[in-house]
Amino acid sequence: MSSIESVMTETRIFAPHEAFKQAATVSGIEAYENLCNLAEQDYTGFWADLANAEIDWHKPFTEILDESTPPFYRWFYDGELNASYNCLDRHLASRGDKTAIIFEADDGTSTHISYKALHQRVCRFANALKKQGVGLGDRVVIYLPMSVEAVVAMQACARIGAIHSVVFGGFSAKSLHERITDVGAKLVITADEGMRGGKAVALKSAVDESLTMGGCDAVEKVIVYRRTGGKTAWNESKDLWWHELEAVESDYCEPTWVNAEHPLFILYTSGSTGKPKGVQHSTAGYLLGAILSLKWVFDHKATDIFWCTADVGWITGHSYVAYGPLALGGTQVVFEGIPTYPDAGRFWQMIEKHKVSVFYTAPTAIRSLIKLGGNLPNNYDLSSLRLLGTVGEPINPEAWMWYHTVVGKERCPIADTWWQTETGSHMIAPLPGAIAAKPGSCTLPLPGIMADVVNEDGSAVSGTEGGLLVIKKPFPSLLRTIWNDPDRFQRTYFPNTLPGYYLAGDSAHRDADGYFWIMGRIDDVLNVSGHRLGTMEIESALVANPLVAEAAIVGKPHDIKGESIVAYVVLKGERPEGEAAKKIVADLRDWVAKEIGPIAKPDEIRFGDNLPKTRSGKIMRRLLRSLAKGEEITSDISTLDNPAILEQLKQPVS
Numbered sequence: 001m002s003s004i005e006s007v008m009t010e011t012r013i014f015a016p017h018e019a020f021k022q023a024a025t026v027s028g029i030e031a032y033e034n035l036c037n038l039a040e041q042d043y044t045g046f047w048a049d050l051a052n053a054e055i056d057w058h059k060p061f062t063e064i065l066d067e068s069t070p071p072f073y074r075w076f077y078d079g080e081l082n083a084s085y086n087c088l089d090r091h092l093a094s095r096g097d098k099t100a101i102i103f104e105a106d107d108g109t110s111t112h113i114s115y116k117a118l119h120q121r122v123c124r125f126a127n128a129l130k131k132q133g134v135g136l137g138d139r140v141v142i143y144l145p146m147s148v149e150a151v152v153a154m155q156a157c158a159r160i161g162a163i164h165s166v167v168f169g170g171f172s173a174k175s176l177h178e179r180i181t182d183v184g185a186k187l188v189i190t191a192d193e194g195m196r197g198g199k200a201v202a203l204k205s206a207v208d209e210s211l212t213m214g215g216c217d218a219v220e221k222v223i224v225y226r227r228t229g230g231k232t233a234w235n236e237s238k239d240l241w242w243h244e245l246e247a248v249e250s251d252y253c254e255p256t257w258v259n260a261e262h263p264l265f266i267l268y269t270s271g272s273t274g275k276p277k278g279v280q281h282s283t284a285g286y287l288l289g290a291i292l293s294l295k296w297v298f299d300h301k302a303t304d305i306f307w308c309t310a311d312v313g314w315i316t317g318h319s320y321v322a323y324g325p326l327a328l329g330g331t332q333v334v335f336e337g338i339p340t341y342p343d344a345g346r347f348w349q350m351i352e353k354h355k356v357s358v359f360y361t362a363p364t365a366i367r368s369l370i371k372l373g374g375n376l377p378n379n380y381d382l383s384s385l386r387l388l389g390t391v392g393e394p395i396n397p398e399a400w401m402w403y404h405t406v407v408g409k410e411r412c413p414i415a416d417t418w419w420q421t422e423t424g425s426h427m428i429a430p431l432p433g434a435i436a437a438k439p440g441s442c443t444l445p446l447p448g449i450m451a452d453v454v455n456e457d458g459s460a461v462s463g464t465e466g467g468l469l470v471i472k473k474p475f476p477s478l479l480r481t482i483w484n485d486p487d488r489f490q491r492t493y494f495p496n497t498l499p500g501y502y503l504a505g506d507s508a509h510r511d512a513d514g515y516f517w518i519m520g521r522i523d524d525v526l527n528v529s530g531h532r533l534g535t536m537e538i539e540s541a542l543v544a545n546p547l548v549a550e551a552a553i554v555g556k557p558h559d560i561k562g563e564s565i566v567a568y569v570v571l572k573g574e575r576p577e578g579e580a581a582k583k584i585v586a587d588l589r590d591w592v593a594k595e596i597g598p599i600a601k602p603d604e605i606r607f608g609d610n611l612p613k614t615r616s617g618k619i620m621r622r623l624l625r626s627l628a629k630g631e632e633i634t635s636d637i638s639t640l641d642n643p644a645i646l647e648q649l650k651q652p653v654s
């Protein structure tokens with residue numbers, strides 16, 4: 001049964017345990033409803049009070065929301081602050097010696113870094129960046145492995161008002177190049193290599209390669225963190241060692257106070273066209289979202305050991321590693337490695353070792369760990385856990401129940417958090433001391449988030465019918481624009497067909513209790529192991545191969561990854577068979593890994609003399625999806641121009 005089907009028949013409900021509820025920041029459903037009512041009654045006042053309470057302002061704001069040029073909204077826009085000050089300096093007096101980060105390396109060694117020490121490292125590195133001429137508004141690309149240095153680099157940019165754009169280390173040189181040029185980076189920060197699962201992963205060489213691809217003239221320097229000591233090429237005029245720069249700097253760097261709307265970062269994500277979108281976030285609104293969601297959804301406590309397993313290359317690693325936990329003065333685990341090294345007990349062993357109390361991961365990791373060792377958590381002491389979270393894709397109820405019973409021992413609430421790169425922080429998720437969970441549902445919107453399900457014209461759906469997931473009012477942590485492309489921002493997220501609502505790009509329905517159930521994307525975006533990939537992006541990569549004439553990508557339900565990637569390819573020459581076909585499949589998979597990154601490699605490639613098209617030339621993706629699933633085509637194919645093609649495309653190359 002696919003996860004969507006199993007979700008549709010789910011009826012179990014899990015109310016918070018009394019003890020958890022009593023101790024929770026938002027305790028009981030009335031407390032949640034009170035917050036929602038406050039937002040209903042005085043929307044801007046609600047957000048202004050929270051922004052005043054949660055953020056240390058250098059210059060307090062007097063203006064709350066500017067709606068004069070929708071959808072380019074501005075929040076708290078005459079206020080001034082610094083994100084790094086809010087994440088570090090404000091904790092020094094009261095908890096300077098508290099551990100900010102417990103870093104666990106791939107090989108299992110760990111180090112503790114206090115707030116004082118982290119502050120010092122951020123200041124030193126910020127001074128180093130300044131010395132290299134980086135200042136307010138300059139863009140810095142960060143291409144680093146999971147490390148304390150990645151957090152330091154992001155915080156240092158924030159400290160001096162530079163805008164960082166982190167590129168996930170799994171992206172190829174080509175993808176990195178695309179982002180460096182689009183964002184106009186002045187400086188790139190990387191490492192010689194990363195370490196994952198006992199293997200070194202080259203990073204600096206990918207930067208070198210991307211800088212030779214042209215169009216990167218703005219990049220003046222490359223700062224290299226020495227992680228493994230592996231051999232790297234060195235360009236004397238451009239390359240600088242991180243440790244040499246940091247060693248000579250002073251321990252304090254005055255924060256650059258920026259306007260509330262100053263872009264904190266740009267993070268690229270996939271959309272329905274081939275070109276990734278540079279999602280631009282503000283400083284104050286974004287930070288407020290990260291803080292509030294940690295308080296409300298993760299019920300953050302000063303004594304928590306929080307662990308979000310996401311890489312800083314994704315939005316989850318921005319909000320729940322690099323900014324949120326630090327803004328709250330919390331202690332968090334930062335993990336360099338992978339869940340299956342040295343074995344599939346790694347997560348559980350680390351929870352025991354570091355006494356993790358709040359654990360946040362992706363359904364795909366949960367599913368793969370069930371498969372590799374469903375009983376393994378029982379070998380470890382997981383009694384420190386009090387709350388579990390998931391993110392990135394729908395969690396199928398079977399995986400939810402396993403997480404609940406085997407990991408959470410039926411004690412820990414589960415927060416299934418629905419949100420996006422664009423929303424910056426959680427939008428729909430249970431406040432765990434208030435809202436009963438249903439396996440597979442992200443439950444109810446956070447206070448102040450006016451989420452709904454509507455028809456294509458924005459009208460209300462009837463009853464529990466499915467429709468478009470929208471957010472009806474602007475909220476502080478929403479993206480401000482797409483870097484370099486405000487028209488695309490407007491078209492994509494605020495289409496004319498809807499009355500000013502933010503269009504999330506997901507379909508959903510609400511059950512009789514008003515709970516939200518996410519059904520999937522409405523656009524050509526795949527969700528593979530919680531990673532967002534555009535079908536067009538992969539198609540463009542394939543078509544760029546000299547052998548390929550045409551390509552179409554569809555998703556196919558997958559037990560572990562959620563979706564797998566199936567590619568239908570028409571070659572310029574003959575349709576290959578047998579060993580020749582296998583060889584081309586292997587070559588094309590490697591090609592996509594080089595063009596985009598290994599995460600985008602098609603799981604299956606099928607060859608045809610053509611693709612199924614309508615008489616007007618439109619590729620019939622619905623048919624391709626059915627073929628991928630191995631379904632018999634019983635629907636009407638009378639509009640299909642070339643029905644014989646379907647036979648060819650039925651079989652994967654084997």
Ligand code: PRX
Binds near residue numbers: 417530
């Ligand atoms: O389709 C939804 C899915 O992931 C998309 C956002 O992807 P991205 O911007 O990469 O951010 C992922 C981490 C926030 C959404 O449009 N998605 C995310 N969380 C959930 C989800 N689908 C179902 N349930 C979730 N909890």
